[in-house]
Structures are given as C-alpha cells and as structure tokens.
Amino acid sequence: MTELWIDALRILDGSLRLATPLIxxxxxxxxxxxxxxIDIGLEGKMLAAAFAAAAVASLTGSPWAGMAAALGVAxxxxxxxxxxxxxxxxxxxxxGVAINILASGGTVVAGIAxxxxxxxxxxxxxxxxxxxxxxPGAEALADIPVLGPLYAExxxxxxxxxxxxxxxxxxxxxxxxxxxxxLRLRATGEMPLAVDxxxxxxxxxxxxxxxxxxLLCGLAGVFLSTAHGAGFxxxxxxxxxxxxxxxxxxxxxxxxxxFGACLLxxxxxxxxxxxxxxxxxxxxxxxVELILLLPYIATVVLLAGFFGRAVPPRALGxxxxxxx
Amino acid sequence: MTPLPRWVxxxxxxxxxxxxxxxxxxxxxxxxGESPVExxxxxxxxxxxxxxxxxxxxxxxxxxMFTGLAVSVAFHAMLFNIGAEGEAAMGGLGAxxxxxxxxxxxxxxxxxxxxxxGAAAFGAAWAVVPGWLQARRGSHIVITTIMFNFIAxxxxxxxxxxxxxxxxxxxxxxxDFAEAARLPFLHDIARALGFPATATPLxxxxxxxxxxxxxxxxxxxxxxxxxxLRAVGHSEGAARYxxxxxPRMVVVAMAVSGALAGCMALNEILGAQGRLVLNFTSGxxxxxxxxxxxxxxxxxxxxxxxxxxxxxxxxxAELDFEFQTITREMVVLIQGLIILFSGALALMFVPALxxxxxxxxx
Numbered sequence: 001m002t003e004l005w006i007d008a009l010r011i012l013d014g015s016l017r018l019a020t021p022l023i024x025x026x027x028x029x030x031x032x033x034x035x036x037x038i039d040i041g042l043e044g045k046m047l048a049a050a051f052a053a054a055a056v057a058s059l060t061g062s063p064w065a066g067m068a069a070a071l072g073v074a075x076x077x078x079x080x081x082x083x084x085x086x087x088x089x090x091x092x093x094x095x096g097v098a099i100n101i102l103a104s105g106g107t108v109v110a111g112i113a114x115x116x117x118x119x120x121x122x123x124x125x126x127x128x129x130x131x132x133x134x135x136p137g138a139e140a141l142a143d144i145p146v147l148g149p150l151y152a153e154x155x156x157x158x159x160x161x162x163x164x165x166x167x168x169x170x171x172x173x174x175x176x177x178x179x180x181x182x183l184r185l186r187a188t189g190e191m192p193l194a195v196d197x198x199x200x201x202x203x204x205x206x207x208x209x210x211x212x213x214x215l216l217c218g219l220a221g222v223f224l225s226t227a228h229g230a231g232f233x234x235x236x237x238x239x240x241x242x243x244x245x246x247x248x249x250x251x252x253x254x255x256x257x258x259f260g261a262c263l264l265x266x267x268x269x270x271x272x273x274x275x276x277x278x279x280x281x282x283x284x285x286x287x288v289e290l291i292l293l294l295p296y297i298a299t300v301v302l303l304a305g306f307f308g309r310a311v312p313p314r315a316l317g318x319x320x321x322x323x324x
Numbered sequence: 325m326t327p328l329p330r331w332v333x334x335x336x337x338x339x340x341x342x343x344x345x346x347x348x349x350x351x352x353x354x355x356x357g358e359s360p361v362e363x364x365x366x367x368x369x370x371x372x373x374x375x376x377x378x379x380x381x382x383x384x385x386x387x388x389m390f391t392g393l394a395v396s397v398a399f400h401a402m403l404f405n406i407g408a409e410g411e412a413a414m415g416g417l418g419a420x421x422x423x424x425x426x427x428x429x430x431x432x433x434x435x436x437x438x439x440x441x442g443a444a445a446f447g448a449a450w451a452v453v454p455g456w457l458q459a460r461r462g463s464h465i466v467i468t469t470i471m472f473n474f475i476a477x478x479x480x481x482x483x484x485x486x487x488x489x490x491x492x493x494x495x496x497x498x499x500d501f502a503e504a505a506r507l508p509f510l511h512d513i514a515r516a517l518g519f520p521a522t523a524t525p526l527x528x529x530x531x532x533x534x535x536x537x538x539x540x541x542x543x544x545x546x547x548x549x550x551x552x553l554r555a556v557g558h559s560e561g562a563a564r565y566x567x568x569x570x571p572r573m574v575v576v577a578m579a580v581s582g583a584l585a586g587c588m589a590l591n592e593i594l595g596a597q598g599r600l601v602l603n604f605t606s607g608x609x610x611x612x613x614x615x616x617x618x619x620x621x622x623x624x625x626x627x628x629x630x631x632x633x634x635x636x637x638x639x640x641a642e643l644d645f646e647f648q649t650i651t652r653e654m655v656v657l658i659q660g661l662i663i664l665f666s667g668a669l670a671l672m673f674v675p676a677l678x679x680x681x682x683x684x685x686x
Binding site: 038040080083084085088089090091092093094095097098099100101102103104105106108109112113116119239242245246249287289290292293296297299300303304305312 | 470614648653668672
C-alpha cells in the first residue's frame with residue numbers, strides 16, 4: 001500500500017514538473033488573450049528565453065543572471081509583438097508566427113556564434129543551475145504515514161521555477177479577478193470601446209498584458225534550460241508552447257481550469273513516458289503516440305463545442321482603432 | 325485600402341519591407357563578426373553559380389510554390405491556414421499509400437496520376453476538417469490547424485514505426501517505391517533528350533508546380549468561384565448578403581488549399597525520395613506563410629518569392645562550408661524577419677509614405 005502511494009506520488013511529481021512550462025506559458029497566453037491580443041508566439045518566447053538563460057548562466061556562472069537575461073529577452077519579444085499588433089495594428093497571428101520562427105533561427109545562430117557547439121550551450125555546472133529546493137523537515141517528516149511522503153515527494157524537492165509556476169496561478173487569478181487592473185484588462189478584451197470611453201488607454205493596458213505574458217514565458221524558458229535541463233539544446237521547447245495554448249483553450253481562458261488542464265496534459269506526458277513498451281491487459285502494447293496526441297485532439301473537440309463550449313474573449317484578435 | 329499611389333503600394337512598400345528584413349539580417353551577420361556582403365556573395369554563388377546549384381534551388385522552390393500557393397488560396401478568403409505543414413505530411417501519406425498498394429500491380433504511368441490524386445486528396449481532407457469546424461462550429465481555424473499539424477506528425481510517426489515500416493528495418497520509413505512509379509528527375513529527361521545535365525533532386529513536380537500556379541491564377545481571378553472567394557475575404561457580411569454560401573466557400577477554399585499543400589509531397593516523396601520518410605516537411609509549410617505574404621498572394625509574386633526562398637535555402641547550405649560562425653540557420657532567421665516586416669509590420673511605413681506622397685500631390 002505504501003509503495004503504491006509513493007509510486008502515485010512520484011507520477012504526480014513528474015506530472016507537475018512536466019506541467020511547469022505549460023502552466024507558465026498558459027498563464028502568459030491567458031493574460032494576453034484576456035486583454036484581446038492573440039499570442040501564438042508563446043513557443044518562440046519560451047525558446048528564446050531558454051537560450052538566453054543558459055547562455056548567460058554559462059558565461060557568468062550565475063543562474064540569476066541567466067534568469068534576468070531570459071526575462072529581458074522574452075519581454076523584448078513580447079514588446080515586438082505589441083509594437084506590431086497594438087501600435088501598428090498588424091495581424092496578431094502573423095506576428096506570433098514571426099516570433100516563433102525568429103526564435104527558432106535566432107537561438108541557433110546566436111548559439112553557434114557564441115559557443116561554436118552546433119547551436120547548443122555548454123553543459124551547465126551545478127552552481128550555474130537552479131537546484132531542487134528541499135523544504136524544511138522533508139526528511140524528518142517522511143516517515144509519517146500518508147502525509148509524510150506527500151510532503152517529501154510531491155511538495156518538497158522542486159526547483160524555483162516550479163514553485164513560481166504554481167504560485168503564478170493564484171496570483172493571476174487574483175490579478176484578473178480581484179483588482180481594478182484586472183477588471184480593466186478583461187474589459188479591454190471584451191469591449192475596448194467601453195474602456196476607451198472611460199478615459200483609459202486600450203493600448204497601454206494591452207502593452208501591460210503582453211509584458212506580463214513575456215515575463216511568464218521567460219520563466220518557462222528559465223525552467224527548461226537552467227532548472228529542468230542543464231543547458232540549451234536547439235528546439236528544446238518542442239511544441240510545449242502550443243500544448244500550453246491548447247491548455248489555455250481547454251481551461252476556457254480561466255486561471256484555475258487552465259491550471260487543471262496543464263496538470264492533466266503533464267500527467268498524460270508522464271503516463272506516456274511510463275507506458276513506453278508496456279503491454280496492457282486487454283489493450284495490448286500501450287498506444288503511447290495516441291496518448292501524446294490526446295491534448296491536441298481534446299482541444300479540437302472542445303473548440304468544436306461537442307462537449308462544453310470554449311468561448312474566447314469577444315475582442316480577441318481585433319486591433320483597436322481609436323476614433324478621431 | 326491605403327491612401328497610396330498604386331505603384332507605391334505594390335512596389336515601393338513591399339520593397340522597403342523586404343529591404344528592412346535583409347538589413348537587419350545583415351546587421352546580425354556583421355554583429356557576429358563576418359562580412360554581410362561576403363555572406364551574400366557566398367549564398368548567391370551557392371544558389372546559382374556552382375554546377376547543379378540551380379537544380380537544387382529550383383527543387384526547393386517547388387516546395388515553397390506548393391505551400392505558398394496553399395496559404396494564399398486560404399488567405400484570399402481571409403483564412404489563416406497555419407496547417408500546410410500537416411497537410412503536406414498527410415499528402416505524403418496519401419501518395420505513399422497509393423504507390424505501395426499499386427506499384428507492383430499497375431504500370432508506372434497509371435500509378436503516378438493516382439498517387440498525385442492521393443496526395444491532393446489526403447491534403448485536402450486534412451484541411452477540410454478545420455475548415456468545416458470553423459464554418460459550422462465556429463472553432464478558430466488557426467488553433468485547429470496548429471493542432472492538426474501535431475496530430476498529423478503523430479499519425480505519421482505511429483504509421484512509419486508500425487504498419488508502414490519497411491520490413492526488416494528499424495528506421496521509420498516505408499519501402500522504396502518502384503522506379504517507374506516515381507516522378508522522373510529533370511536531369512534524366514534532359515539526358516534522354518541528349519543534353520548533358522548534372523544530377524540534382526529537381527524533378528517533374530517543378531513543372532506541375534508551375535501549372536498549379538497558373539491554375540490558381542485562373543481559379544482566383546478568372547472564375548465565378550474565385551470572385552466569390554475574394555468577396556468572402558473582403559467582406560463576409562456583404563458576401564452573405566449577395567447570396568454567396570459563406571460556410572461552403574470556407575470549406576471548399578480549405579480543400580483547395582490543403583490539396584495544394586498536399587502536393588508538396590509530389591516533390592519530396594514521389595520525386596526526390598521515392599519513399600515516405602519522417603519529417604520530410606521540415607518547416608516548408610510554415611515558410612509557405614512567408615512566401616504567400618511576400619508574393620502578396622498572387623501566383624506570379626509567389627513564384628518569385630518561392631525562388632528567393634529556394635535560393636536562400638540552397639545558398640544557405642553553402643554558408644556551412646565557407647564560414648565557421650554562420651550556418652544555414654541564418655536563413656530561418658531571415659525567414660522570420662521577412663514574416664515580421666512584410667507580414668505583421670507590413671503597414672509600418674504607410675503613414676510616412678502617405679505623408680510624402682500627399683505632400684507631393686498637393
């Protein structure tokens with residue numbers, strides 16, 4: 001029984017870790033889209049940030065300097081997105097595609113120019129990464145039945161970005177749901193004209209939203225290359241930004257349901273990894289590829305309104321033109 | 325649309341946008357510590373001068389023409405088909421299934437047309453579902469096509485590592501098609517006609533791509549359907565009021581778009597490879613977005629934009645040999661810059677240009 005419990009906790013622990021970049025990117029997309037700016041550039045911002053974090057951490061020896069660089073790069077890309085979509089009212093989808101491709105090419109170009117290792121950064125030493133944090137008393141309490149292992153296995157022992165990702169959920173929920181800024185941000189995504197009539201600047205609110213999105217994607221990048229991994233590898237974001245987009249839609253643009261969707265998708269990924277090569281009773285060999293495709297299929301089905309309905313913010317993707 | 329003279333809008337503005345993209349790329353090369361002029365020369369030589377270079381350039385051009393045309397047809401109805409990548413992958417599956425099933429039974433001359441139809445049909449089917457979901461269920465086509473890209477990739481992985489995998493092999497690819505069921509290489513045709521030619525992957529699908537471009541021009545600008553399609557793109561409300569069945573237009577536009585994207589497999593699978601391999605789409609579907617934007621959704625523009633990207637891809641490979649610090653990924657960066665400046669920021673110069681030309685007009 002104890003062993004089963006510990007096994008279950010380990011799966012949840014793995015799910016949380018794999019869900020971390022999804023949570024951060026999905027929260028980023030949520031803030032941006034609730035303000036009315038489509039963000040399919042989550043993937044690119046995360047990838048560029050992952051490179052910046054690993055490159056600067058490797059050059060300076062400090063993961064904190066890496067984190068600062070990652071946040072800076074991700075926010076710069078977010079501002080570029082804002083400049084194109086908010087200031088110049090460009091197509092938000094095209095701008096997002098451009099950011100993804102720029103990051104995909106730019107990280108390798110910069111990686112080769114800086115390190116000459118085929119686009120990777122050198123492997124990071126222990127001191128150059130964010131290490132797992134052992135919460136106080138994890139060892140001492142581990143022997144307490146049921147709750148002890150829960151604390152030791154699942155709650156304790158994660159890296160800083162994991163805790164920040166989990167914290168980001170109540171923070172974003174509070175920011176959007178309980179503050180004046182959040183009310184205005186949501187109004188900007190639903191009916192910008194009303195915001196404008198109230199004497200507020202739609203552009204300024206949207207810029208703030210994309211910058212918050214940039215910061216969150218930056219953290220996701222930090223997690224990939226300096227906490228979960230030990231260095232940057234080309235294309236290391238591997239479509240996670242798009243799964244986050246799917247989770248954001250699956251959670252219907254609301255923080256807690258989105259968090260749940262991210263955990264679910266993280267769990268599917270963990271399950272698929274565990275079931276690789278395993279033969280299940282009745283089914284035969286585990287359909288690992290199918291399990292990995294479930295997030296995408298589920299999102300398509302949900303969007304089609306076959307169960308539940310995902311309604312995006314009303315002004316999503318529509319540039320705001322101030323009347324003269 | 326813009327308060328600019330026609331030649332400025334169609335000539336000067338796109339030129340300014342592209343130049344800006346290349347200027348930024350040049351600045352990046354200079355920042356790395358190499359000479360942008362030298363890099364450009366290496367790429368041009370690699371793309372056009374060396375023996376066989378032009379063949380490779382046109383081979384890449386073929387891919388970009390198909391995906392560029394695919395994106396543009398959807399664009400005319402204001403649909404963003406981000407799914408050319410997945411549709412091309414499915415097109416490859418369609419072509420491969422036909423070849424594997426029939427190449428031992430039928431003569432090559434009969435297999436090839438069926439395989440082409442298979443590629444187009446599978447690509448179209450993969451695009452029709454997102455089109456139908458947008459038209460009838462209101463789900464955003466951008467999101468569904470992105471998801472469909474991943475699903476297509478997953479389907480291909482499971483088929484190529486399972487039922488379609490070549491017997492007695494462990495690499496994820498099908499068996500080779502019969503020689504007669506493949507599209508002939510243009511160098512083979514040239515040699516058969518008595519001209520010497522260097523062997524390149526350039527094959528008959530290049531000519532099919534040119535035909536497709538002409539076909540798209542006729543379809544969009546010379547048919548009633550094309551007129552209706554453009555009407556839907558300009559103003560959905562007006563189109564509906566004029567009695568155009570908008571949902572059906574959306575579905576058919578996506579079918580045509582997907583069929584064109586699926587035909588990219590003609591070049592890679594039926595032509596160059598002669599078997600279905602994993603990841604043969606390698607981003608060409610996304611580059612199609614850049615090609616369509618740069619070519620301003622017109623087949624002639626798309627041809628030249630595809631040629632430019634073909635030259636960039638082939639010339640970019642040359643960078644690997646000539647420089648230590650810049651590689652072919654530079655081309656991906658340039659592609660991103662082009663999408664940024666001639667897509668997302670396409671109207672950035674409009675206010676400034678409008679001021680100049682209004683001042684001159686007065």
